[in-house]
Amino acid sequence: MIILGIDTSSDICSVGLSEGKDFLGEINIKLRRRHSERLLPIIKNLLSETGLGMQDIDGVAVTDGPGSFTGLRIGLSTVQAFKKALEIPAYSVSTLEYMAYSIAQYYENSILIPTIDARNKRVYTAVFEREKGSDELKRIEKDKAVEVKKLVNNIEKYHKRKIIFGSGTDQYFKILKEAELDNTKLIYKTRNFGGYNLATLGYKYIKQGKNTDYKNLTPTYLKKPQARINWEKKYLQGG
């Protein structure tokens, strides 16, 4: 089963191909705001370099957030179109799960805490665990946006080795370092998690028969639009 993985949630565009769990290829490039121009040519190049065509793809995996809304929409509308045109299953996965899954192979018996900078001393984060003797990644807490200080308080309860990483960790490294959490490893600058990892994560779910429907191939918004928040403040005060 050949799976294409697409992550456009950050300024890095990651595209990868796997056959089952086997590596076929990946292209990860820092693009800043040029995903709209580069994503499809990159996919086309990767296919051509691996000797494959669009019709060889059996499924697509894509991140649905947190991340840049514009970037996510580019990845997700591409996947909606691929699902439609190629009549293949698609699977959308949290960016945080993709991050944790990508490094989980290196950290057995650990709590994995991916972070994405959400600005104003806040991060998007979640908690995962890779138990001793297991290859599986288990989700312990759902995705949320929290203040860095709250994140610190929240994870004190975990006594296993804690791995904190991602763009939120880079941005607030000092705060996290000064918190002096016990049994904790802060990884600085792990920004690229790789399209191949996303493809194999997609394989794991698609193999189980999972297939995200079109209406959920949309970004997961942890926040309402600003116009809606303002409107509610004005018209729905007290309820």
Place this chain on the structure above:
Amino acid sequence: MKDNIKILAIETSCDETAAAVSKNGLNILANVVSSQVDWHRKYGGVVPEIASRKHMEFINPVVEEALKEAGLQLKEIDAIAATYGPGLVGSLLVGLTYAKSLSLALNKPFIGVNHIAGHIYANFISKQDIETPVVCLTVSGGHTDLLYFKEYGEYEILGRTKDDAAGEAFDKIARYLGLGYPGGPIIEEKAKNGKEDAIDFPRPFLDKPNYDFSFSGLKTAVINYIHNKKQKGEKLNINNIAASFQKAVIDILTIKTTKAALNKGVNSVILSGGVAANNRFKEVLEEKLSEHDIPLYYPDHELCTDNAAMISTVAYYQYKKNDFAELDINADPNLKL
């Protein structure tokens, strides 16, 4: 060249998610529009972030509906087209990316279309034997352009707005009067019960020899008028304000368009864009042009607002000229004709 070219077109430049299928450009097999206007009305205008969210939800169902209506499978389509500007960048990107991705997956050519050209070509769908050369006035919330068409595929810009678009002025005045959104139909409705000569609002640029427009001065004059009335504690006659403002816009557009038509010696005048849905405007312009025996054409009502049928028609003319886009084409929110 192949016969019976079937083009699937997608349009998401503002707050309508639309898909259409045409055969040989003018034969519209399907035209599906999912309007988000109810989602935006309570905010008094289009909220870009909400528009992008809605496009993501509607894009696939709208495309599926268009294919169903056309009775075609995706693989029977010869080319995929999408609007790439002008418009809201977040909105444009959803339809453009979806369409480009279809084209890559299906290995069919991709055509990037200018939204404003779409509005103009809507005329050729509505009436299929318009005699060229023509002068075209294209007016909407985002643009006001006066064009000269020697033939269907070729045009020259005679003039355009130097500040606000005419449709933008309607929206802003309606919002200022607390009438809601979108402004065009609301003002037209209020104007029906008002006197057009009640208030003497300015008609900027009418003294200029060129074909350019300006609406921001008129908008400011209306807002100042309302402000002064309110300060003096006088009652506002909304209907009269709407009628007098609308008449000022109509006069500006009518005089400039008629002048262009006469100077260029055209056979017909065509209208496009949301303002072409204003009945009072069409009435006045038609009467003025009929004094010179020049017929006025405008698209059917459903083709005046944003739709993808018009995009598929432009795409067909581009297809015939091999005017295809590469996969790296980006959205251009400020795209000009």
